[in-house]
Amino acid sequence: MPIEFTIDHAKRFVHARALGVITLKDIEDFADKVVAEDALTYRKLFDGSQGDGTYDDHDVMALAARAAAYASLAKRGPLAIIPRPGAGAELAKRYVNLGKFTGEARIFNSVDDAMTWLESQPDSPAPEA
DSSP: OOEEEEEETTTTEEEEEEOEEEOHHHHHHHHHHHHHTTOTTSEEEEEOTTEEEOOOHHHHHHHHHHHHHHTTTSOOOOEEEEOOTTHHHHHHHHHHHHTTOOSOEEEOSSHHHHHHHHHHSOOOOOOOO
16 A cells, blocks of 8 residues: 555554555555554645656545545544645645545644644543443
8 A cells, every 4th residue: 555554553543654645545455454443533644746647637636525424434633645746736725625624634844843743732532432
């Protein structure tokens, strides 16, 4: 999978990195695994700076609709996105705007800045069983 990730349940943290060419299906599969692992409420760092997406505006709309739907499952934890410079930054902005994130998603230029912000965010509650 061109998206490598770890889910640390003890720290309630997801760290993902896009490597190489990623598709809409790759991102959907990653998001589904986060939900399946009950990690939607965790802090998440998605580093796409080394990835190259093959998705278009329609795909971004589909991802944003999925993200908005996830909001009905549980309060989503903070998401820090580091896009590939250029078109990746514009797609990331569109995703955040359309995904109905209410302040819990931000776009950064570096892992250090993203981690500083994530560490300052309050911990989201675990979903009720």
